[in-house]
Amino acid sequence: MISGKTQVCGILAYPAEHSMSPRMQNYYAKMSGIDLAYVPFKTEPERLGEAVRGAYSLNVLGLNVTVPHKQSVMAHLKEIDPGAAAIGAVNTLVRMDDGYKGYNTDAEGLLRAMKKEKIGIAGRTCIMIGAGGAARAAAYILAREGAEKIYVLNRSVEKARGLAEGINRVFQKEIMTALPLDGWKQIPEQRCLAVQATSVGMYPDTDASPIAEAGFFDKLETAVDVIYTPAKTRFLKLASAAGAKTMNGLDMLIFQGIIAFELWNPGVRVSEETVEGARRLILESQ
């Protein structure tokens, strides 16, 4: 029931119609007993600054930000969390005095999902595939959580190099090395943690995998895919067949939303039962 005290949150997106966030966030509010309504705000790119200022004037408590605004929104914020600044993308705005502070909960969402599956990062050799937005968030988490070494493989090796240089600069060590997609053949380590962070293999292109050679999967102890439709991508199927532990991107999606909700509602911790409910909601609506 919306009252005079209801807090408003929403998502800035263009288009906004397909976003799962309104369903998820309103479910978290209901399950946590918080008087909060979350709505889609379809925002044209040229109106983004106006939208952020308008939301602040309207006392909007918090916003999620998604395609195509995750980078451009940074110019309209009062403050940016150092992690989000290092990643170069913001997906959550939290109201403060005088403006919004930007965070990247995609990165923390991936970490929470990996912790839940007991997938450790510290001391590991990691192989990331992709150098786009999702890959930037994943690279930051792997470096911050103490990976020993990160190889980033990408179709465009120039883009991988840009990502590796940025991460090496932020962490002030040569932790990340850029390679082309077939560069895995040069990687000497075994029992690696792989993170697939491209859109290759996503529905409806479910027969695709950015790498499909058996030799690659033999190097893996664990494989994470940021894709959640299908639940098991070809990449994860090949990894399973080679004996690796696998995780898809569904919990990353769920936890990025939960971490945003918890940032807007300090002191609130979404229960395990609610996390399970969110998973069912997403699976039902596919």
Ligand code: ATR
């Ligand atoms: P997102 O923000 O979802 O990560 P993005 O920034 O467009 O999306 O990045 C897409 C990633 O998927 C990139 O790493 C891209 O490789 P390039 O940098 O070489 O473009 C990768 N990608 C997309 N289609 C691909 C394909 N058919 N084969 C290999 N890599 C692909």
